[in-house]
Amino acid sequence: ETGVTQSPTHLIKTRGQQVTLRCSSQSGHNTVSWYQQALGQGPQFIFQYYREEENGRGNFPPRFSGLQFPNYSSELNVNALELDDSALYLCASSRRDRSADTQYFGPGTRLTVL
Amino acid sequence: KQEVTQIPAALSVPEGENLVLNCSFTDSAIYNLQWFRQDPGKGLTSLLLIQSSQREQTSGRLNASLDKSSGRSTLYIAASQPGDSATYLCAPLSGGGADGLTFGKGTHLIIQP
Numbered sequence: 462e463t464g465v466t467q468s469p470t471h472l473i474k475t476r477g478q479q480v481t482l483r484c485s486s487q488s489g490h491n492t493v494s495w496y497q498q499a500l501g502q503g504p505q506f507i508f509q510y511y512r513e514e515e516n517g518r519g520n521f522p523p524r525f526s527g528l529q530f531p532n533y534s535s536e537l538n539v540n541a542l543e544l545d546d547s548a549l550y551l552c553a554s555s556r557r558d559r560s561a562d563t564q565y566f567g568p569g570t571r572l573t574v575l
Numbered sequence: 576k577q578e579v580t581q582i583p584a585a586l587s588v589p590e591g592e593n594l595v596l597n598c599s600f601t602d603s604a605i606y607n608l609q610w611f612r613q614d615p616g617k618g619l620t621s622l623l624l625i626q627s628s629q630r631e632q633t634s635g636r637l638n639a640s641l642d643k644s645s646g647r648s649t650l651y652i653a654a655s656q657p658g659d660s661a662t663y664l665c666a667p668l669s670g671g672g673a674d675g676l677t678f679g680k681g682t683h684l685i686i687q688p
Contacts, residue, residue, distance in 0.1 A: 465618075494675050503579070503664055504619070506675030517673030551618055553676075563609065564668075564676060566619040 465554050465567035473573045479540045482570045484552035486533040492516070492557040493535040494564065495527060498549040510535055511557045539572075547574045577602045577669050579679035587685040594652040596682045598665035603646050605667040609676065610639050610650050612661040619664065623650075655686045 466485045474480050486493055492511045496504035506519035510529035524540040533554070539546055549571050553564040578601045588594060598608075607626050611619040623639040625632045625648070631640040638651040648665055662683050666676035 467618075496675070496678075501680070503666075503678030503680050504676070506677070509673060509675055517670065517675060519675060549616070553619075563621050563624045565621060566611070568618040571616070 467567040482537040484535045486554035490554035496551040577677040581679040585683040596650040598648040608667045611664045
């Protein structure tokens, strides 16, 4: 059983640019959630995808968007990058048909906005 | 809106001690609660998941308890080891699961050899 993977590991962008982060779910999982973790803080929920549709969203503006593909992999897109978007971005996968199932996290993508 | 508080924020103890980490949450309508550890700059490793109908869960030297009605969970670490040094995060799942996990700032734990 393969774990959750994310790419790239690190990324440096400048303010105003756009970025795409990628996540491959753990085998057998159909739900992907994305989280933003600023330095010294706990992760904050961005949104969740199930069956290729956004299923829930935290307090993040529309310039944060996502996709889920038929193979359950996912992308997080951030437009018009701001300095405060610098953070560790984590994705987590789980099985939606078992709503109380464990969420497994990937290693994260460290985004730096200059 | 769910809010999570973890006490203490930081803890440094000698190897071999038994530890208790505390987590409190404001909305008791949760589906489950997970405990994670995070090493510096890394992702989260799931330690234990407690279903809302359970009172406790054990894995090796770790034991987590849940009192949903009072909005509290504790993580007990027996016979601590230097390899246990990490940040420990608790995260309840609420809102039908679609609200995602809510995290506190965690407890930064250092086990001295």
